[in-house]
Amino acid sequence: MTSTLLSLVGMPGAGKTTIGRRLARELGVPFHDSDHEIERRLGVPIREYFARHGEAAFRDVEHAVITELARACSGVLATGGGSVLREANRAALRAAGTVVYLHATPESLHQRLRHDLSRPLLQVADPLQRLWELFSQRDGFYRSSAHLVLDTGHGRIGRSVHELRMHLGRQRAPRGPHATRHAPPP
Numbered sequence: 727m728t729s730t731l732l733s734l735v736g737m738p739g740a741g742k743t744t745i746g747r748r749l750a751r752e753l754g755v756p757f758h759d760s761d762h763e764i765e766r767r768l769g770v771p772i773r774e775y776f777a778r779h780g781e782a783a784f785r786d787v788e789h790a791v792i793t794e795l796a797r798a799c800s801g802v803l804a805t806g807g808g809s810v811l812r813e814a815n816r817a818a819l820r821a822a823g824t825v826v827y828l829h830a831t832p833e834s835l836h837q838r839l840r841h842d843l844s845r846p847l848l849q850v851a852d853p854l855q856r857l858w859e860l861f862s863q864r865d866g867f868y869r870s871s872a873h874l875v876l877d878t879g880h881g882r883i884g885r886s887v888h889e890l891r892m893h894l895g896r897q898r899a900p901r902g903p904h905a906t907r908h909a910p911p912p
Contacts, residue, residue, distance in 0.1 A: 730823035731796060731803050732894070735868050737861060738807040739835040740828040741878045741886060746804035748887050756801035760809060764791050772806075789815055796822040807860070810867040819871060826890065827872035830879040832857035838881065 732749075734742040743759055750757035761772060764787055768775050776784050785808065792809055796818040809815050819825050836854045869875065874893055878886045 731800055731819075732823055733796070733803045733805060733819040733825045734828055735805050735810050735819070735825060735871055736807065736828035736878070737830060737832075737835055737857070737864065737868075739839040740807075740830045741883065742804035742807075742828055744883055745828065745878065745886050745890070746802045748883060749890060750802040752887065752891065753802070756799065757804075758795055758799050758801060759804045760788065760791050760795060761804075761806045763795065764788060764806070767791065785811065793818050808864070810864060810871050816867065816871040820873075824874065824894070825872045827868040827875045828878045828886070829868070829875050830877070832861045834879040834881065 734746045736742055743761075746759070747757050764784075765772055768787065772784065775787075788806060788809060789812055792805065792815045795803055799822075803819075805815075805819070809819075832854060835857050839853065839857075874890075876886065876890055876893065880886075
């Protein structure tokens with residue numbers, strides 16, 4: 727097992743959970759999802775907690791979970807889209823290992839998320855405009871947090887996982903005892 731963490735950051739819908747789960751399986755390492763851990767601890771969906779207590783209270787819980795996961799976990803971690811808003815979260819993720827920004831344009835994200843009701847910040851009259859606002863606010867944080875930027879706007883999970891593995895192959899990717907072995911790129 728690895729002693730480092732590969733953290734995936736990016737906008738809502740960029741593929742952090744889907745790509746992260748598949749990558750972890752292929753590498754034979756544990757997969758963690760900060761949003762799932764938050765919901766497990768709260769006992770309610772994030773959307774419901776957000777509606778009752780507001781974004782600031784949610785970000786406090788998120789910070790506690792990110793800090794704990796970054797300290798205690800190894801493998802692959804999918805983070806929530808706003809996890810990079812706090813400097814302490816960005817620093818904790820970078821200190822724990824490699825951070826990858828899964829980049830996608832607001833237009834491609836809108837296509838993926840237009841029917842998704844589980845994302846509280848996108849439950850507005852104009853979700854595309856909201857995605858542009860979030861992108862403008864967060865892109866710099868994602869980039870400053872990341873050791874690597876990977877485009878996921880094409881929407882092909884297998885391609886994204888393959889590209890990420892190629893990039894990580896040039897570094898020291900986390901590997902577990904049940905990792906899928908692939909030849910290194912030429």
